[in-house]
Amino acid sequence: MQDQSARYSAVAITLHWLIAGLLLANIALGVWMHEAIDIAASRGLAVGAYQLHKSLGLSILALVALRLLWRLSHRPPPLPEAISRRQKWLATGVHRCFYLLMLSVPLTGWLFVSTQWRGDIVLNVETVWFDQFNVPHLFNLHRESDSVRQSAAKLFADAHALLAFTMALLIALHIAAAIAHQWHQRDRLLSRMTFALHPNQTGGQRTAHWLGLMTTAGVLLAATYSGSSVFRSTGAEVDMYAAAISSPSGAWQIIPNASAIHFSGEHAGALFNGRFLRWTIDARLNTDDIAASQLAVAIETGSARDGNPLHDRTLPEAEWFDVARFPSAYYRLTRIEPRPPNGYALFGSLQIKDRLIEVAPLSLVLDGDVAQISGDVVLDRASIDMGMQSDPHADWVSAEIIVSIAASLQRPED
Numbered sequence: 001m002q003d004q005s006a007r008y009s010a011v012a013i014t015l016h017w018l019i020a021g022l023l024l025a026n027i028a029l030g031v032w033m034h035e036a037i038d039i040a041a042s043r044g045l046a047v048g049a050y051q052l053h054k055s056l057g058l059s060i061l062a063l064v065a066l067r068l069l070w071r072l073s074h075r076p077p078p079l080p081e082a083i084s085r086r087q088k089w090l091a092t093g094v095h096r097c098f099y100l101l102m103l104s105v106p107l108t109g110w111l112f113v114s115t116q117w118r119g120d121i122v123l124n125v126e127t128v129w130f131d132q133f134n135v136p137h138l139f140n141l142h143r144e145s146d147s148v149r150q151s152a153a154k155l156f157a158d159a160h161a162l163l164a165f166t167m168a169l170l171i172a173l174h175i176a177a178a179i180a181h182q183w184h185q186r187d188r189l190l191s192r193m194t195f196a197l198h199p200n201q202t203g204g205q206r207t208a209h210w211l212g213l214m215t216t217a218g219v220l221l222a223a224t225y226s227g228s229s230v231f232r233s234t235g236a237e238v239d240m241y242a243a244a245i246s247s248p249s250g251a252w253q254i255i256p257n258a259s260a261i262h263f264s265g266e267h268a269g270a271l272f273n274g275r276f277l278r279w280t281i282d283a284r285l286n287t288d289d290i291a292a293s294q295l296a297v298a299i300e301t302g303s304a305r306d307g308n309p310l311h312d313r314t315l316p317e318a319e320w321f322d323v324a325r326f327p328s329a330y331y332r333l334t335r336i337e338p339r340p341p342n343g344y345a346l347f348g349s350l351q352i353k354d355r356l357i358e359v360a361p362l363s364l365v366l367d368g369d370v371a372q373i374s375g376d377v378v379l380d381r382a383s384i385d386m387g388m389q390s391d392p393h394a395d396w397v398s399a400e401i402i403v404s405i406a407a408s409l410q411r412p413e414d
C-alpha cells in the first residue's frame with residue numbers, strides 16, 4: 001500500500017495534469033495554425049485559432065506561476081530510495097528545464113505578438129483572452145520603430161518555436177521515463193502523480209482528490225469546447241441574435257421572413273457573409289404616381305453580425321462602423337425610373353458614417369399588393385474610410401464589401 005506522504009498533494013496533481021493537457025493541445029494548435037495562416041483556404045479558421053492559442057498560452061502561464069508558488073511553499077515528496085543518485089540528479093534537472101520552458105515559451109509568444117509584426121506584415125490584432133478582455137502588449141513594443149519591431153518579431157518568433165519544440169521533446173522523454181519507472185522498474189513513480197484513490201487516505205484527502213479530478217476534467221472539457229467553437233464559427237450563430245426588422249405604420253409593411261440585408265467580402269482569404277439584424281424600411285409607394293413614391297432605409301450599424309466573434313467585436317469600432325458616433329446608416333431614394341413591364345430602377349444615396357455616396361440602382365418589382373426591392377451595393381472601403389488604419393492596402397479585408405438588400409413589402413391596409 002502506498003505511503004500517502006510520498007504522494008503529491010491534490011493541488012499539485014491538479015495543476016500538473018491541467019498544464020500537461022493544455023500544453024499538448026497548444027503545441028498541436030501552434031503547429032497547425034502556423035502553417036494554416038499562409039494557406040488561403042484555411043486562413044479564416046487560423047485567425048480564430050491564433051486567438052485561441054494565445055488565450056490558452058496565457059492561461060498556461062498563469063497556471064505555471066501558480067504551480068511555482070505552490071511548489072516553493074510545499075516540498076514535493078522525496079524520490080524513492082531505490083532511485084540512483086544519477087537518476088535523481090537527472091530528474092531534478094529535467095524538472096527545472098520544464099519550469100524554465102513553461103515560462104519562456106508563453107513569454108516569448110507574448111513578446112512576439114506585442115511587436116504587432118509578422119514577417120513583412122504589420123499587424124493590428126489585439127489579443128483578446130477567450131473573447132473577454134484585451135491583453136496589453138508587453139513593453140509597448142508595438143510603438144517601437146519599424147526596424148526594431150521587425151527584428152524583435154523575428155527574434156521572438158524563432159525563440160518561441162525553438163523553445164516550444166524543445167519542450168515537446170522534453171515532454172516525450174518525460175512520458176517515456178514515467179512509463180519506464182511505473183511498469184519496468186515498478187517503483188510506482190507515476191502513481192504519486194495520479195488522482196487514484198487509496199484505502200489509507202483520510203476523508204479530506206479523498207475529497208481533495210475528487211475535487212482535483214473534477215476541476216481538471218472540467219477545465220479541459222471547457223478548453224476543448226472553446227476550441228471546437230473556433231472551428232464551428234461559420235456564421236451559423238447569427239440566428240442566435242433576435243433580428244428586428246420593421247416598417248412604420250401607414251407605410252408598406254415589411255415581411256420579415258422574406259427580407260434581409262446581407263454584407264459579404266473576404267477576410268484573410270476566407271469569405272465572410274453576415275447580415276444587419278436591425279433595420280427599418282419606410283416605403284411610401286404610390287402605385288398611381290410612382291414618381292411621387294418615397295423610400296428610406298435606416299440600418300443600425302451596431303447590429304452587423306457574421307458569427308465570427310473577431311469580426312462581430314471589431315466592426316463597431318471607430319475605424320470600421322464607428323457605432324458610437326454613427327449608430328445608423330441611411331439609404332434615401334432620390335429618383336425612380338420605369339423598367340417595363342412591371343419594374344422600376346431606384347436611384348438613391350447612402351449616408352454611412354460622415355460620407356454620402358451615390359449607389360448603384362436597386363430594383364423594385366410590383367406584383368399586386370406586394371413589392372420586391374432588391375439589389376447589390378458595392379462599397380469601396382477607402383471611399384467610406386473603413387479599416388484604413390489597420391488594413392489600408394486590403395491585405396486582410398477585401399477592398400470592396402458588397403451589401404445586398406432583399407425586401408418584400410406588403411401594401412398597407414387603408
Ligand code: HEM
Nearest residue numbers: 026027030031034054057058060105106109110113161164
Ligand atoms: C505554453 C504555451 C505555448 C505553447 C506550448 C506554444 C507553442 C507554440 C508552437 C509549437 C507554435 C508553432 C511554432 C512554429 O511552427 O513555428 C507556436 C506558434 C505561435 N505562438 Fe505559441 N505557444 C504557447 C503560448 C503562446 C502565447 C502565450 C502566445 C501569445 C500571447 C503565443 C503566440 C504564438 C504565435 C503568434 C504563434 C505563431 C507564430 C507564427 O505563425 O509565425 N503562443 N506556439
